[in-house]
Amino acid sequence: MKTFLLFCSLIGGSSLGEILSAKGMQQIGDVSFRPRLLAGAIWRMIRNPYLIAGVVCMAVSFFSFISLLSYADLSFVVPLTAVSYITNTLGARFFLGERISKERWLGTLLVAFGVALVSVSDKLETYFGSPR
């Protein structure tokens, strides 16, 4: 139960954090690298409520991750984070109004699948054995 709650706050915190910071950056508008404009953008960014809330959410997610790692198996926790690619894309669709084309869904699912595979790769190897 504790694991489930921590997992929810890990995924929920990271998705919410990403969505809030994206929302904040939508409000800031296109950032330019010209020094004076950049300084202005940074000044507006550190006072933007969405960005601040986003960073707080990401911090909550990070601490849930650390607490999970302190007792759960790493090879159990990390593959699950691949889910966040899907929850984030759903969030972008419904809260930010982004239009997700078929190609983008396909690419995102491939990425999530690849990330899951990378994070279980060590475990697969111990199961099936492999010459070192």
Next chain:
Amino acid sequence: MKTLVVLFVAICAQTFGDVCLTKGMKSIGEVNTLDPVKLFQIGVQVFTTPYIWLGIVILSIFFGLYLVALSWADLSFVLPVTAFGYVMNALMAWQLLGEHVSVARWLGTLIICFGVSVVAKTEQRTTRQEGNSA
């Protein structure tokens, strides 16, 4: 195009920053105590390790560039593209750190590459900007 360039630099910074943090934490050693006094001592050690500071600075640069990319493109575009970091990590582990990279990890890395290239071809922004461009 500029979004992809900035994201590429950000991903390089992230990979490099993670390496610095790992190096710094490895030099401190495994943390397996809950004794507050010892934890405090470890905390002091963490914040006096140059590699950790370097890692934090580089990761802040990553986050700044990531936010800049978000100001130009969709979240659903930027996020899958940053998964390219896994590819960089596999290459670093293989070439620089001399680690053994399993077949399954290479396969997953290839699938990520393919997914990123599919997403990178889609339209970068599908929403209207709310703020005025700076």
